[in-house]
Each structure stands twice: as C-alpha cells, then as structure tokens.
Amino acid sequence: MDITISDNWLREYLQTKATPKQISEYLSLCGPSIEKVEEKDGDILYHVEITTNRIDCVGVYGFAREAAAILPRFKIPAKLKKLNPNNKINKIDNLPFSVVSDESIVYRTLGVVLTNFKNRKTPDWMQKRLLACGVRSLNAIVDITNYVMLETGHPCHAFDYDKIKYKKFFIRLSKKGEKVTSFDEKTYELTGGDIVFDDGDGEIIDLPGIIGTKNSVVGPETKRVLLFIDNNNPTRIRGTSMKYTIRTMAASINEKGVDPDLGKSALLRGIELYQKVCRAEVASAIYDDYPKPAAVKTVITSKAFIEKILGVDIAKDDITKILTSLEFSPVWKAETLSVHVPSFRARDIEIPEDIVEEIARVYGYFNLPSRLMEGKLPDPLYKSPFSLEWKIKNIIKALGGTEVYTLSLVPNNYLDAEKALSLKNPIGPESKYLRSDLVHSLVTALKENKGDYESLFMFELANVYLQTVGDLPEEKLLLGMCFDGYKYVQVKGILETLLNDQLNIPVSFEKDPPSEKINISSAKTPIGYLTERDDGIIVSEIDSQALQKLYRPLRSFVSIPKHPPQIEDLTLNVPAGVEIAKIMQSIKSASNLVSDIGLSGTYKNSFTFRVTYQNPEKTLTDDEVAGQRNKIRRVLKEKYSLEFK
Amino acid sequence: MREELNNLKNNALAQIIDAKNEDVLEELRITYLGRNGNINELTKEFKNLNDEEKKEMGILLNETKKTIEEAISSKLSEFKKEKSNAWFDYTIPGKKYNLGHIHLISQTIEEISNVFEKIGFVRVRYPEVEWDWYAFGALNFPVDHPARDEWETFFIDTKPHPKFGAMLLTPHTSSGQVREMQRVKTPPIRMINIAKCYRRQSDVSHYPMFHQFEGLVVDEGINITHLKGTLDYFAKSVFGQTVKTRIRPYHFQFTEPSFEVDFSCTICGGKGCKLCKEGWLEVGGSGMVHPNVLKAGGIDAKRYSGFAFGWGVERILMMKPGLNIPDLRQLYSTDVRYLKQF
Numbered sequence: 001m002d003i004t005i006s007d008n009w010l011r012e013y014l015q016t017k018a019t020p021k022q023i024s025e026y027l028s029l030c031g032p033s034i035e036k037v038e039e040k041d042g043d044i045l046y047h048v049e050i051t052t053n054r055i056d057c058v059g060v061y062g063f064a065r066e067a068a069a070i071l072p073r074f075k076i077p078a079k080l081k082k083l084n085p086n087n088k089i090n091k092i093d094n095l096p097f098s099v100v101s102d103e104s105i106v107y108r109t110l111g112v113v114l115t116n117f118k119n120r121k122t123p124d125w126m127q128k129r130l131l132a133c134g135v136r137s138l139n140a141i142v143d144i145t146n147y148v149m150l151e152t153g154h155p156c157h158a159f160d161y162d163k164i165k166y167k168k169f170f171i172r173l174s175k176k177g178e179k180v181t182s183f184d185e186k187t188y189e190l191t192g193g194d195i196v197f198d199d200g201d202g203e204i205i206d207l208p209g210i211i212g213t214k215n216s217v218v219g220p221e222t223k224r225v226l227l228f229i230d231n232n233n234p235t236r237i238r239g240t241s242m243k244y245t246i247r248t249m250a251a252s253i254n255e256k257g258v259d260p261d262l263g264k265s266a267l268l269r270g271i272e273l274y275q276k277v278c279r280a281e282v283a284s285a286i287y288d289d290y291p292k293p294a295a296v297k298t299v300i301t302s303k304a305f306i307e308k309i310l311g312v313d314i315a316k317d318d319i320t321k322i323l324t325s326l327e328f329s330p331v332w333k334a335e336t337l338s339v340h341v342p343s344f345r346a347r348d349i350e351i352p353e354d355i356v357e358e359i360a361r362v363y364g365y366f367n368l369p370s371r372l373m374e375g376k377l378p379d380p381l382y383k384s385p386f387s388l389e390w391k392i393k394n395i396i397k398a399l400g401g402t403e404v405y406t407l408s409l410v411p412n413n414y415l416d417a418e419k420a421l422s423l424k425n426p427i428g429p430e431s432k433y434l435r436s437d438l439v440h441s442l443v444t445a446l447k448e449n450k451g452d453y454e455s456l457f458m459f460e461l462a463n464v465y466l467q468t469v470g471d472l473p474e475e476k477l478l479l480g481m482c483f484d485g486y487k488y489v490q491v492k493g494i495l496e497t498l499l500n501d502q503l504n505i506p507v508s509f510e511k512d513p514p515s516e517k518i519n520i521s522s523a524k525t526p527i528g529y530l531t532e533r534d535d536g537i538i539v540s541e542i543d544s545q546a547l548q549k550l551y552r553p554l555r556s557f558v559s560i561p562k563h564p565p566q567i568e569d570l571t572l573n574v575p576a577g578v579e580i581a582k583i584m585q586s587i588k589s590a591s592n593l594v595s596d597i598g599l600s601g602t603y604k605n606s607f608t609f610r611v612t613y614q615n616p617e618k619t620l621t622d623d624e625v626a627g628q629r630n631k632i633r634r635v636l637k638e639k640y641s642l643e644f645k
Numbered sequence: 646m647r648e649e650l651n652n653l654k655n656n657a658l659a660q661i662i663d664a665k666n667e668d669v670l671e672e673l674r675i676t677y678l679g680r681n682g683n684i685n686e687l688t689k690e691f692k693n694l695n696d697e698e699k700k701e702m703g704i705l706l707n708e709t710k711k712t713i714e715e716a717i718s719s720k721l722s723e724f725k726k727e728k729s730n731a732w733f734d735y736t737i738p739g740k741k742y743n744l745g746h747i748h749l750i751s752q753t754i755e756e757i758s759n760v761f762e763k764i765g766f767v768r769v770r771y772p773e774v775e776w777d778w779y780a781f782g783a784l785n786f787p788v789d790h791p792a793r794d795e796w797e798t799f800f801i802d803t804k805p806h807p808k809f810g811a812m813l814l815t816p817h818t819s820s821g822q823v824r825e826m827q828r829v830k831t832p833p834i835r836m837i838n839i840a841k842c843y844r845r846q847s848d849v850s851h852y853p854m855f856h857q858f859e860g861l862v863v864d865e866g867i868n869i870t871h872l873k874g875t876l877d878y879f880a881k882s883v884f885g886q887t888v889k890t891r892i893r894p895y896h897f898q899f900t901e902p903s904f905e906v907d908f909s910c911t912i913c914g915g916k917g918c919k920l921c922k923e924g925w926l927e928v929g930g931s932g933m934v935h936p937n938v939l940k941a942g943g944i945d946a947k948r949y950s951g952f953a954f955g956w957g958v959e960r961i962l963m964m965k966p967g968l969n970i971p972d973l974r975q976l977y978s979t980d981v982r983y984l985k986q987f
Contacts, residue, residue, distance in 0.1 A: 025923075029893055033905065035922070051896035101815075235789060309933060309950065311868035353936060357902035360869065361894040366903065370873040370890075375864050377765035378833045386768055390755055397745040398731075402984050403979055405748055405855055408773070410842065423772070423814075424800040427845060428854060434801075436776070445979035452981055457745065463841075465774060472775050472812065 001052070001252055002035070004046045004133045007044035007064050009151070013064035018071050020044040025561035026074045030056050030361050031066045045132055055256040055622060056344040059153025073362060083152065092116075093283035094163070099169045104289045105195050106171050106208070106229040108260040110267045111282035113161050114274050115224045117141065123277060135249070139216045141225055144273045154229060154258050154266040155209065155250035161224035163216045164205065170198040171208075180204045182246070183217040183488035194240040195232055209237045210256040211246050224283065227270050231260040260290065261343035290604035297341040301352035304335060312368060322362045323355075341395060385477075387549050389461060392479065392547065396501045399494050401434060401459040401481065406441035408462065414440040421467050433463035434473070438480030440537045446482050446537060455485030457494075461544065477544040479528075484537050491530060491538045495520065499575070504552040522550055565614040566625050571645040574607050578640060587611065590635040591628040593620070606645070652707045653683055661716045667724055670717055676714055684710055716787065727796050745987045748978060749858060753962045754839050756857050760882040764875070766837040766860065769828075771821035773841050774801065777810030780820040783941035784899035797845045799853075814843035818859035819899060819955050822934070825861055826942025832949050834863040839958070852974050856958035863934065863944060863951030869902070871929060872952035876906055883961065892931065900953060902934020911964045926964060929956030961983050 007020055018026075024034040024046060032054060036047040042396060048063070053168050056062045095113045122130075122143045130137050141158050149155045149410035161167070168428030174180075176192040179446060190196075196207035205216040210233045218225060238255035241247060267286065274280040305311055323330040329340040341349045348354065360368075393403060404571050409423070409431035417433065426432040435441065438460055446458055459482075463475040483491050492509065499505045499520070507527070510519045519526040520542065527550070584597050587609065595614035599607060611632075613625050620628075638641045657677050664670045677683050684706065691699055728961035758768050786793055801812040821838035829836075838859040845853065862871065873892065880890045888911065906928045910921035917924045931954030936946035944951075959973050970976065975983065 029891075031894060033893060053896045108787060116687055214687070235946070238789060284772065308866070309868050311870035351901070351936065353901040353933070357894075360902055365873075365892045365894075368873060369870050370877045371870045372764060372872050372874040372878060373835075373862060373864065373867065375866075376833050378767055378835050379830065380765050381769060384768065386758065386770075390751075393747050393751060397747050399745065400743055401745040403748040403751060403987075404979050404984060405750060405854075406979060408843075409853065422802045424802045425845060426799070430656060431853065448979050449981045456981060458979075458981075459745075463773060470806075472772055472776065475774065 001050045001055075001058065001121055001256075002541065003048050003050055003058055005046040005048055005060060006129050006132050007046065009060050009129055010046075010064055013061050013077060013081045013083070014067050014069070015081060016076060018067075018076045018078060020046070022074070022133050023067060023071070024077060026070055026076075027067060029366060030070045030073065030364060032063065034260045040132065041128065041133065042222070043128070046191075049280045052256050053348045055253060055258060056153065056348075058253055059149070060151045062153045062344065063325070069322075069362060072325070073364065079149050083265050083269070085265060085272045087268050089282050089286065091269060091282040091284060093225070095284040096167045097161075097164075097284055097287050097427045098167075099171065099287065099289055101169075101171045101289055101291075102173075104357055105173065105233045105269055107231055107292070108229075108263050109169070109171075109287070109288040110229040110263050110289075111284075111287040112227050112267060112271060112282060113224055114278075114280045115283045116279075116281045117223075117225070117274075118279040120220075120278065126277070128529060138216075139220070140276075140278050141222070142279065144270060145227070148275065149250065149253070152262060152266040152269055153253070154231075154262045155253055156227065156229045156266060156270060157206070157208070157212055157250075158218045159206070159212075159216045159226040159228060160222040161226045164199065164226065165203075166200040168200055169206070170200055172196060172198055174204070178204060180207060181214045182207070183212045185212050185214065188246075191243065192462045194237070194243075195236050197366050207240065207246070208232060210241055210251045224273075225280070227274070229263045229267050229270075231258060231263055243586050245551070257347040259344040259346065260294070263290070264288065282604050293341060294346055296343075297346050297349065299341060299349060299352060299355050300336065301355050302336050303340070305352055306337075306356050306359060309353070310360055310363070310368065311371070314359070314363065318363070321361055322359050326358055326362070328355075328358065331361070347380065347431055377471045383548070385544075388548055388551055389544070392498070392503070392544075395462065395498055396481075398458050399457075399497060401494075404442070404445050404458050404460050406445055406460060406462075407432065408435055408465070410435045410441060419467060421465055421473055427531070436466060438462060438464060438478050438541060439482065442482040443533075443537060443539065444479050446484050453485065455483075457481065457486065479542045479544050479547070482537055485538075486538060488532060488538065491510070491540070495540065502553050503547065503550075505547065505550045522546070522559050554565075561616055563615065563617070563619045564572045565595065566620050567610060568625070568629075569608050569610055570629070571606060571608045572603055572636070572642050573645065574640075574642065576605065580607060582639065583607075583642075584609065586635050586639055587632050592634075593624075593628050646687070646694070646698075646813055647705065649687065650702070650705055650709050653677070654712055657713045661713070661720050664720055667721065667863070670720055670724075674717055678710065678717075684713075700857070740921050746984055748984070749911075749962055749987045752987070753958050754856065756883065756957065757879075757961065758837060758839060758975055760879055761835075761837040761860065764835075764878060766835040766901075767826060769821065769836055769838050770840050771818070771824050771838050773815060773843070775813060776822045777813060778806075778808070779823055780813060780815050780817070782791075782810060784819055785935050785937040785941075786898045788898065790898070799843050799845050810837050815840075816844045817842055818857040819860055819953070822861050822899070822938060822953060823942040826863065826939070826944050832862060832864045832944065832951075834951070837860040849852040852977050855973075857955055858958055859953065859955040860884065861934070861951060861953045863939070865949055867933075867950045867952060869933065869952070872933070872954070875952075876954060880908050883915065884908065884964070887914075889915070895930060895932075897930055897932055899935050899938050900930075901931035901935045903930065906931050906954065906956075908964070911966050928960065928964075929954065931955070934952060938984070947963040 020037055024037045028034050033049045034046050035049055038045045050058050053086050065080050068078045071078035097111050097113055098110045101109055102420055105380055115222055117638040120140045122137050122140045127137045133150050137143050145156045145158050150531050168617035174190040174194040174196045177189045181187045184421045195208055196204045206213055208230045234257040241251035266604050320330050327342040329568055331338045339355050343620055410433050411430045412433055415436045420436050421434040422432050460480045466474040469473055499507045505522055507520050507522050512519045517529045518532050520528040527546035532538045588594050593613050593615055596612040598610045601608040613628055659671055796816040798816045799814040803812050805811045818838045818840050825836040842857050843854050877890045880888045891907050891910040895903045895905040897903040907925040908928050909915040910924050910926050912918055912920050915924040934951040934953050939946040960977055
C-alpha cells in the first residue's frame with residue numbers, strides 16, 4: 001500500500017535532528033521503504049510503501065514510532081512523542097447512544113456525540129496535509145475523521161446523530177438483495193455476508209470500515225455529530241470492498257487488521273480536534289464496547305535461535321535494546337527469551353522467526369557478512385534436458401533460424417476451443433485460450449514481417465497445453481519452425497542436417513494420407529511433421545521429448561578406406577510420379593560396391609546422381625566400375641524403364 | 646621414340662608459353678602429364694624396346710617430363726606475379742554470411758543457469774499451469790488474503806481440485822519451491838527453477854507473460870549470511886566485481902524474514918541516474934523460507950532452514966549496460982528487424 005507522510009506532521013511526534021534524507025535512507029534500510037522524497041509547498045513528503053503486515057506504520061504516529069527505534073542505530077538521537085490525547089472530557093449533555101454488536105464480526109465500537117459546531121471551515125494547515133496525502137477536503141467535520149485516520153492509523157467516521165432513528169446501531173451481516181447507497185450517490189445491491197449497521201427498522205445506515213451511506217452522512221444542515229470508531233473483522237472488510245470494488249483508503253487499511261487497542265486514543269484525538277478546530281462541545285458519555293480485548297501475546301525464543309538465523313553472534317544487551325525500542329518487552333531467563341508483543345504488532349508477530357526479523361532488521365542486514373554455502377552438494381537431475389535444448393538452438397542458429405518468443409495465450413480460431421483450456425479472466429478474446437500448437441502463433445509472427453525479408457526462418461521451443469481430465473494439463477515441449485521464401489528441398493535439408501547429421505537421429509519422411517502432412521519418423525514412429533501451406537509458408541513441429549530420447553552424442557566410428565573411391569555422375573530423366581528416394585535406393589542396392597549416392601543437381605525432370613564406388617580391399621579399375629554401372633543400368637531399365645543420358 | 650619425345654616437349658613448351666590463364670595451364674598439365682596423358686601413353690610403347698633403349702628412353706622421358714613440369718611451374722609464377730601487381734581492392738565489403746539468432750531471453754537464461762550451476766545448484770523447470778495450493782496455499786497465503794492482490798493471477802476456466810484448489814497460470818516461480826522439496830525429499834536442496842510466469846497486468850508497459858528464476862537452498866544451518874553470499878556471488882558473476890548488493894526489510898507470506906534485494910546501479914555505477922533510486926536498482930524479493938512452507942514440503946523445520954529468491958529474467962537483461970532497450974515489451978516483439986539484432 002502506497003502512502004504519503006508529511007515531514008512537518010511527522011515531527012509533531014518525532015523529536016529528532018535527522019534530515020529528511022537521513023530519515024529516508026535509514027528507514028528504508030531497516031523498516032518501511034521510502035520510494036521517493038518530494039519537496040512541496042514548504043513541506044517534505046515521504047512516499048512510502050507499507051507492506052500488508054505493517055499496517056501499524058500507515059499513520060504518522062506509527063511511522064514516527066518506527067523512526068524513533070531506527071534512527072538511534074545510526075547514532076542519530078530520536079524520541080517518540082507519545083500519542084496521549086486529553087482524556088478529561090467536560091460533557092455539556094448526556095445524549096443517548098449505544099450499539100447492539102456482534103463480537104464475532106466487530107471487535108470494538110467507540111462513539112461520542114458532539115454539538116455546537118461554531119466553525120465548519122477546515123483550516124489551511126489541515127487542508128494542506130490532507131491534500132498532500134491524496135485526501136479531498138470537504139468540510140471540517142468530515143475532514144477531521146480523515147485527519148485522525150491519517151495521523152493515528154485508525155479509520156473513523158462521522159454520522160449525523162439526528163439521522164439515527166433509535167440512537168442505536170444494530171450490527172449484523174447483510175442479506176442477499178439488500179440495497180445500500182453510499183454518500184457519493186452510488187447504489188449497491190448486496191450479495192449477503194457484509195458487515196452492516198441496521199437502524200433498528202431494517203434500514204442499512206452504514207457500511208462500516210469501508211464507506212458512509214447517504215442516509216446518515218454529515219451535511220451542512222447537521223447539528224449534532226456522532227463520532228464513531230469500529231474495529232472489524234478484516235476478512236469481511238476485504239470481501240465487501242473487493243466484491244463491490246469500493247476501494248477507499250479506510251477499506252485498504254481495515255482489511256489489513258488495525259489494532260483495536262488504538263481505538264480509544266483515536267477517538268480522544270478526534271474529540272480534541274473537534275474542540276480545537278470546530279470549537280464543538282461533547283454532549284454524551286464516551287461509549288466503549290470492547291468485549292474481548294486481545295490477551296497480551298508472548299513469543300518464546302532463544303539467543304541460540306536468533307544467532308542461528310542471523311549467522312552471527314549478537315549480545316543479549318543489544319537484543320534487549322532493539323526489542324525495547326520497538327515497544328516489545330523482552331524477558332530473559334538464562335538464554336531463553338520471552339517477548340511480550342505490543343498490541344499493534346499482534347497480527348504480524350506469531351512465531352520466533354518473526355521476532356528474529358525484528359531484531360535482524362534493526363540490527364541492520366547490511367551489518368551481516370556474505371558467505372557462500374559450504375555443505376554437501378545436491379544430486380544432479382536425472383536426464384536433465386537443458387543442455388540438449390541449448391545445443392539444438394545453436395544448431396538451428398547455424399542453419400539460419402531466428403528464435404522468437406510468442407504468447408502462450410491465443411484466440412479461439414487458433415485451436416479447437418472445445419478441447420482447449422481457457423482463462424476465466426483473460427485480458428481479452430485475443431489471449432483467452434492456452435495454445436495446443438505453435439504453428440498458428442509462428443505463422444502470425446512470420447506474416448507480421450511481410451516485406452522485410454526475401455526469406456525468413458523463425459523457430460520457437462515452447463510448451464503447448466493439452467487438457468487432462470482431473471489433473472493439470474500435459475505441458476508438451478515442441479520445437480516449432482516456419483519458413484517463408486524457402487523451397488521444400490531447403491527446409492528438408494535443414495531438418496535432415498539438424499536430425500540426421502547433428503543430433504545423430506536417423507529420420508525418414510513419410511506421407512500421411514489423406515492429410516497433406518509429411519511425417520518425420522524415427523524407426524517408423526512419427527516424432528514430428530512438416531507441411532507446405534497454400535500460401536507457400538512451410539511449417540514444422542517436432543516433439544522435443546522424442547529428441548531427448550533419441551539423441552546420441554556420439555556416432556560409431558567408421559574407419560577410413562585405404563583405397564580411393566571412384567566417383568561419377570549419372571544423369572537420368574525421371575518422370576513425375578516416380579519418387580527419387582526409390583530410384584536412389586534401387587541404385588544403391590543394385591551393386592554392393594556403391595558406398596554412397598547423392599543428388600548433385602537437377603534441371604526440370606533431369607536428375608544427376610553422384611555415385612561413389614568403393615572396394616575396401618583395392619582401387620577399382622575402370623572396367624570394374626563399368627561392370628557395376630551396368631548392373632545399375634539393368635535395374636533402372638527393368639524397374640523403371642529409365643536410361644542414363 | 647626420341648623424335649616423338651622431342652616433338653612432344655617442343656609442342657608442350659610452345660603451348661605453355663602461350664597459355665592465357667591457370668585453367669588452360671591445368672588442362673595442358675593433364676594433357677601432357679596426366680594419368681592418361683601423352684607422356685604416359687608413350688610409356689606403353691616401352692615394351693617394344695630392348696633393355697639398352699629402355700634405359701636411354703627412360704632417362705630422356707624423365708628429363709622431358711621434368712622440363713614440362715618446370716615450364717608449367719614458372720608460367721604459374723608469372724601468373725601469380727601479375728596478380729599481385731594487378732589492382733586488388735581490399736576495402737571491398739566482405740561476403741555476408743547469414744547466421745540465425747538466439748533470443749536474448751534464451752541467452753540470459755543460459756547465463757543465469759551457468760552462474761548458479763557453478764555453485765552446485767540443480768536446474769529445473771516446473772509447470773506453468775499450476776494448482777492454487779502450490780502457487781499460494783503451500784506458500785502460507787491464507788485464502789482471500791490481500792497479499793494475493795499483487796500477484797494478479799490468471800485463473801483457468803475449469804473445475805477446482807478438491808485438495809489443491811483452483812487451476813491457474815502461475816504468477817511466480819515460487820510455485821516450484823514445494824515441488825522441489827517433494828522431489829528431493831532430503832536436503833541438501835539447491836534449486837534454480839527457470840520458467841514462464843503470467844500476470845494479468847492491465848497497464849500498457851507490461852506483457853502478460855514473462856520469465857522468472859527461483860532459487861531455493863535448504864540444508865542444516867542455512868542462515869541470512871548464505872543468502873547474502875549467494876546473491877552477491879550472482880551479482881558479481883553477471884555484472885562484474887565492482888557491483889554491490891544490499892537487502893532491506895520487506896514482506897512475503899512465504900518468507901520470514903523477507904527482503905527486497907538491490908544491486909548498485911549497473912547503468913550509472915551507483916552515482917544516481919533516472920533509472921535507479923539513488924544509485925540502487927531493485928532486483929527482486931527474497932527471504933528465509935517460512936517454516937510453514939518447509940512443513941508443506943515435508944521438510945523438518947526444526948532441523949533444516951533455507952532461503953529463497955525469485956527474480957525476473959527480463960529484469961536482469963534490462964540491467965545490462967549498453968543494451969538500451971527502452972521497455973520490456975520490446976523483448977517479446979516478433980519484428981525480425983529487432984530479433985536480428987540479438
């Protein structure tokens with residue numbers, strides 16, 4: 001939660017010679033983080049981030065309390081001026097007021113009636129401070145309630161006393177369908193379970209801890225004011241505030257659990273201000289119902305435990321000093337430490353580790369040394385996939401591929417929306433579904449680049465998400481590739497180089513009728529596919545897990561022949577409908593001296609094959625080569641009716 | 646034969662002198678000196694000679710061969726000399742070789758992983774689609790706690806699990822902590838979990854998907870000094886020996902104590918600039934693992950303690966001086982003019 005603290009307001013409670021820069025720097029090292037220090041209208045404003053567990057620092061007083069504990073650690077004297085408003089009240093009347101409460105949802109209620117408001121204009125100094133904290137100034141009566149909240153950290157509210165029918169609040173939970181209109185004219189239909197004040201006849205006259213209602217709000221015609229403080233169940237407050245999106249400062253503070261013990265001081269401070277600023281007078285007794293004051297909490301720890309977490313020795317004296325400065329009461333019994341936790345930290349401090357945090361942060365994390373672990377190392381991960389993934393990326397880079405990261409969330413036309421997982425709260429329809437393939441995203445990425453290239457090869461190694469009944473989806477890691485401006489032979493060559501040559505995974509390409517997909521298979525099992533789309537873009541996806549399983553880092557060594565091979569080119573005209581792979585296979589098997597065959601050139605349907613003849617025992621003569629050539633010629637003639645050119 | 650050899654020699658020399666270029670010269674070499682060349686052809690006729698003549702012709706043949714070889718050789722040198730005197734423009738732009746590109750995010754992940762692996766961390770990658778229990782429940786977040794707000798989570802439209810709660814896209818790699826504890830079972834644990842995370846951030850300067858790396862160390866006697874040591878080691882490995890680190894108080898449900906981690910600004914060196922806060926850059930959060938989290942992972946909190954940290958991969962990348970990427974969303978651009986710069 002981000003708040004603003006005024007420096008000159010702060011110094012009403014903090015006696016110190018520290019400069020704003022020092023306050024900002026030292027508090028940030030040991031306590032609440034000051035994000036920015038701003039000079040404004042002759043005052044200095046601290047922009048502070050309050051974490052959810054430190055709502056005790058949200059008011060000027062709580063912030064001053066932290067500063068008074070921290071600054072002396074940096075050799076800067078600082079003293080906290082206690083919040084001690086005058087509690088001797090002269091009341092001029094005995095107006096009735098009471099509350100019928102529910103202690104399971106509201107922990108404390110305090111109220112007092114004031115009359116004779118001789119001034120309703122908010123003085124400049126108060127307006128300035130409210131504005132600096134981002135709070136609008138309305139009139140003195142309402143402004144003082146906000147001022148008390150910002151100063152003490154406990155929200156409070158002013159009611160028009162004459163609008164309270166029976167001068168009683170009946171506290172209950174809302175029922176479904178009940179309606180309430182806030183003071184800023186917004187009407188909400190409640191779903192039930194919200195803490196509300198009933199006037200006794202079923203009408204809701206407040207949404208406590210969150211926002212005031214129109215039917216009880218203070219206005220220019222108000223003669224008598226009920227100043228009221230309620231301390232509520234934080235979970236209910238949060239629920240109501242989030243449900244109807246009423247995010248007032250009061251709600252943001254109350255949902256984090258304010259110390260009920262603070263209520264009395266806050267009320268008395270409010271009375272003080274009404275008397276001072278409005279010259280108003282107290283017209284009732286102070287109503288205070290606090291049925292179950294929290295018992296003093298004690299956490300037990302030890303010097304040994306503290307040192308175990310800190311990693312350094314720390315003197316008992318220092319521990320005592322630090323905890324005392326934070327208003328904790330440490331009691332030593334030999335090396336065991338019992339710590340009484342102050343009420344304003346009761347929600348945050350539960351376990352010994354919490355006590356250690358208090359000591360460590362004020363001791364100064366910057367005072368601790370830096371050491372690396374010395375102990376035993378953990379076992380490595382069985383079959384770790386990462387180094388092969390990196391290797392694959394580098395091979396693809398060498399083959400001209402550009403890696404891209406596309407969003408895992410896609411629109412419904414990228415997949416079968418019935419089968420795919422979708423988000424309950426997407427940002428928009430374009431990113432509602434968890435993708436089940438990479439190709440759609442890659443093709444979109446490719447097309448976004450139209451015109452910037454002659455040929456483009458993009459790739460991505462990412463998960464697709466396949467729904468599994470009753471469990472988390474299968475996260476399948478795929479290697480997706482797409483090519484534009486590439487011919488089929490080029491793409492096939494890239495894949496063959498990657499798989500056959502670099503990863504030592506022998507693959508074959510098999511058509512998968514009736515689809516246009518060409519399967520990439522290892523030992524007849526498909527591990528991926530490629531397809532040429534109508535728009536000329538070629539796409540491919542390969543299962544990364546299959547690559548992990550089939551990858552071989554080393555090939556079996558082939559000894560180098562002692563004798564030179566004979567190499568010659570044979571050209572054939574191959575008509576459409578005859579697969580080249582079959583011709584090459586036939587040539588290879590026609591003669592057992594053909595050690596290799598490649599395609600060295602094509603022109604229209606003329607194909608030139610480079611044939612390598614090798615006898616491991618000797619150098620073949622021209623006649624012997626001719627003999628093998630004839631075998632090939634015979635096979636080609638018989639099987640395919642083809643002749644060399 | 647003597648006459649034939651002589652004629653051969655003279656023809657060869659004449660042609661060699663006339664040769665216009667190296668290709669022609671090579672053709673001549675094959676013609677005269679090749680396997681099926683003129684000289685070798687002549688050797689076939691040796692069988693018609695007697696021993697005396699064979700010896701004589703043998704010597705003459707070798708001499709002829711040598712003469713032709715030398716002529717070819719010297720003509721080659723002539724060509725070379727011409728070349729070196731000819732105009733050779735060394736300023737000509739070099740041929741372009743188009744390698745592909747590995748994304749900066751992948752490069753950064755690899756770099757981060759290598760740093761931690763050097764000090765014994767085991768790299769893992771835990772699910773992107775997770776149960777509420779692993780992402781929040783086991784990490785000590787009560788149901789409907791305000792602390793959950795900051796994580797702005799995406800929820801999957803599907804039935805919740807009776808034990809593990811709602812299905813969601815994990816907003817942080819911390820969801821891997823309890824999974825790792827369940828995997829390893831008995832410390833020592835040194836985990837570096839690097840994976841995709843998702844947050845439903847409505848403002849323009851954020852991308853809903855990003856990468857985090859989560860470190861978790863659990864063992865006997867682990868304390869705050871080890872956390873400091875580890876992040877100091879990381880900072881110096883990635884940003885150089887002069888970088889400084891510090892930890893400040895913060896709050897996370899799953900750590901106690903919790904810390905905010907800063908590195909001295911890598912852009913201005915700590916002097917102060919518009920990117921940093923008085924010379925410090927916020928890197929991310931960390932803390933000592935909360936005993937409830939150890940318990941959720943089945944680890945004996947009385948015997949073992951640990952620390953954890955979770956930071957953005959993109960954050961580390963943006964902190965690298967000299968990179969000059971104006972904002973994080975650019976990293977997820979699919980524009981190839983941008984990707985080709987990596």
